[in-house]
Amino acid sequence: MPENYTDPSGNTEAFRAFTQTPEATAPAEAPSRLPLIIGAAVVVVVVVALVAWLATG
Template identity: 60%
Template sequence: MSDNQVDPSGNTEAFRAFTRTGPEAEAPSKIPYLIGGLVAVVLIAVIVVLLVR
């Protein structure tokens, strides 16, 4: 079975074309990590306040 994707390291011309164009994937969003971190900080603050009382 033939492979439809060309391995850019297979030959010099394909590798040079790959490095010029770069990968086409977008960077994932960091918003979920930001929201998760904020929720964690709020939960820790609530626990500390309840323990201090």
């Protein structure tokens, strides 16, 4: 390591600037899985209804 190496974690100003970036203060939200769950439930209901209709017909 060179003699003039400066540890970035030892610099309070740099650390504060890092923690105040938009990425650090506002993490990206995960997309909602509710539409996927509702869609799967509809498919299951349709398949069960189809099987019941074929079984009784």
